[in-house]
Amino acid sequence: MDRAAAELLSADRAVSEGAALGQLACALPDGGLLITASRLVEFGARAAILLAPGLFRLDLTPQEETLGLYPRILGPWEVDWRAAEESWDGYRDASGPAPIELHGTFGDQYTAWIHVLSFTERDALATHFVAKAEIRVVTER
Amino acid sequence: MYRLTFRGDEDLLDAVLPLLPGGVREDEDALVAYSGAPFSDAVLALTGGAVDEVPADWKQRKMSAGVVIGGVVGIRSPFDRESGAPIEVVVERRGSAFGSGSHPTTQMCVALLLELEPGGSVADLGCGVGTLAIVAAKLGWAPVVGVDRVPVAIEVARENVERNGVDVDVAVSDLAVDDIPLANVLLVNAPPPVHERVAAAVDDRVRHVIVSGIVAEEMEDVVRRYTGFKIAKALGTEDEWIALRLSC
Numbered sequence: 001m002d003r004a005a006a007e008l009l010s011a012d013r014a015v016s017e018g019a020a021l022g023q024l025a026c027a028l029p030d031g032g033l034l035i036t037a038s039r040l041v042e043f044g045a046r047a048a049i050l051l052a053p054g055l056f057r058l059d060l061t062p063q064e065e066t067l068g069l070y071p072r073i074l075g076p077w078e079v080d081w082r083a084a085e086e087s088w089d090g091y092r093d094a095s096g097p098a099p100i101e102l103h104g105t106f107g108d109q110y111t112a113w114i115h116v117l118s119f120t121e122r123d124a125l126a127t128h129f130v131a132k133a134e135i136r137v138v139t140e141r
Numbered sequence: 142m143y144r145l146t147f148r149g150d151e152d153l154l155d156a157v158l159p160l161l162p163g164g165v166r167e168d169e170d171a172l173v174a175y176s177g178a179p180f181s182d183a184v185l186a187l188t189g190g191a192v193d194e195v196p197a198d199w200k201q202r203k204m205s206a207g208v209v210i211g212g213v214v215g216i217r218s219p220f221d222r223e224s225g226a227p228i229e230v231v232v233e234r235r236g237s238a239f240g241s242g243s244h245p246t247t248q249m250c251v252a253l254l255l256e257l258e259p260g261g262s263v264a265d266l267g268c269g270v271g272t273l274a275i276v277a278a279k280l281g282w283a284p285v286v287g288v289d290r291v292p293v294a295i296e297v298a299r300e301n302v303e304r305n306g307v308d309v310d311v312a313v314s315d316l317a318v319d320d321i322p323l324a325n326v327l328l329v330n331a332p333p334p335v336h337e338r339v340a341a342a343v344d345d346r347v348r349h350v351i352v353s354g355i356v357a358e359e360m361e362d363v364v365r366r367y368t369g370f371k372i373a374k375a376l377g378t379e380d381e382w383i384a385l386r387l388s389c
Contacts, residue, residue: 020160039162046154047164059158064243072155 001031005137008054008110009033018051032136042126046070049131050114055106058114062127067118069102077106111136142197145174147190157187208243210251214276219304228279232272232301246330246353249376249384251276253351254328256374256386261325262346264288267335267354271298271311273328278307286322288314323347330354330384333363340366349373353384360385 007013014025014035023037033052041047041062050058054075061068073079084101104112117130148171149157158165160183165172172188174180180192207217207224215224219231250273259281265274268287278285287309289295298311314322316335321342329339330353340363343350350370355363360383364372370387377383 018159021162041164045164045166046158047162048158051159057155057158059164061164066244072151074155 001137005109008052009135009137010053013053014051017053021048021051023051028134028136030136032134034132034134036130036132038128038130040121040124040126040128042124049116049129050133052112052133052135055110055135056104056112058102058116058131058133060116060129060131062118062120062129064120064122064125067100067127069100071102071104075106079107080105105138109138111138142195143176143179143192144195145176145180145184145188145190145192146171147174147188148172149188153187157184160184160187208248210248211255213255214251214279216247216251216272216276228276230272230275230279231304232270232275233297233304245378245382246384247272249378249382250328250330250351250353252376253374253384253386254280254326257326257349261348262286263326263328264322264324265328266316266321266339267329267331268298268311269294269330271301271309273330274298274309274311275301275305275307277326277328278309279305282326283308284324285309286324287311288316288319288322290315290317325349326351333359336363337366340368343367343370348389350387351384352387353382355383356381357383359383 009032011025011027011033014033015023021037023035025033025035028034035050035052037049039047039049041060043063046059046061048057049060056074057072059070059072071081082103100116102114112133112135114133119128161174163175165174207215207221209215209224209226213226214228214230215226216230216232217224219233223229254277261282263277263282263285265287268274268289271287274285274287287298292313295311295313302309302311316338321339323344323346325346325348327347327350329336329350332354336352350367352363367387370389372385373388374386
């Protein structure tokens with residue numbers, strides 16, 4: 001792994017820059033990076049849930065019946081995001097489809113697989129999220 | 142509870158969102174963050190915003206009265222206080238059912254319906270818990286029907302119809318495969334594939350189609366499919382939801 005990749009996949013950096021979000025991170029056995037965070041986000045607020053320094057930040061805006069997803073690119077990347085269509089209704093129907101999944105490709109160098117679980121607490125006008133991202137160098141797959 | 146009000150763009154959010162676990166809200170052209178603890182010096186320096194104190198239950202105070210649309214139709218849950226609107230609609234939702242009235246597309250559809258003189262039939266296609274169909278019936282449209290592919294939505298819609306004392310016929314129907322119920326006014330708060338099927342089924346009975354459930358970039362393609370109809374009124378939200386009244 002070259003120096004740039006090592007910096008982007010640094011668990012220490014992900015923990016440090018995501019500290020205010022309560023983000024946790026660790027290296028994956030194959031050299032990738034795993035980041036994860038959980039949060040209660042109030043309806044209507046746009047909150048960062050995951051931060052991969054130098055690659056992306058994922059913001060979420062829960063409403064009572066819909067969920068806004070804002071993947072923000074951090075760097076000069078050409079990024080292709082794809083969502084698993086069968087997971088789109090996962091936000092509104094906890095008993096139904098799978099959790100929300102996003103796949104991102106950063107140029108031809110890195111991939112990110114993002115997985116978001118949610119549970120809406122209507123009385124609190126807020127949604128609990130548990131999110132994780134696995135980030136890998138493409139050549140390592 | 143502390144409230145921070147500031148202005149900025151996505152570049153500023155790149156710097157401050159990782160420091161604001163509770164996130165930010167849009168309030169017209171300003172951004173607002175709330176925190177139970179004082180904001181950090183770093184956040185204050187980055188945003189240059191103004192801080193004031195608000196009651197801890199500000200959100201409940203703001204959100205526990207449902208919504209009032211056009212000063213005429215109030216939509217609320219059974220747990221909210223009465224809105225005082227001339228027409229009060231009380232709806233409950235459960236599970237994955239859609240249409241409590243909280244979503245902007247529902248509200249915009251009501252606003253567009255309010256501009257029509259009641260008289261004639263209405264079909265609410267993708268009716269969820271029946272909110273729009275119930276509003277239509279309360280406004281004086283008849284007969285009113287509503288269909289949705291989600292059984293629990295129709296179960297709750299029947300309860301809501303009874304709760305509001307209106308005459309609305311609701312039924313489970315998958316608009317992707319079943320026949321499309323037609324009426325003088327169609328309420329279609331649904332994603333583009335549903336509009337594609339509805340547009341293909343529309344005949345001379347249909348005078349107006351209230352279209353929503355789509356975002357700005359989908360509008361052109363959806364409108365094009367409703368042959369013979371023109372946009373009579375368009376509404377939109379800052380987060381790109383669109384509602385249109387198409388008339389012929």
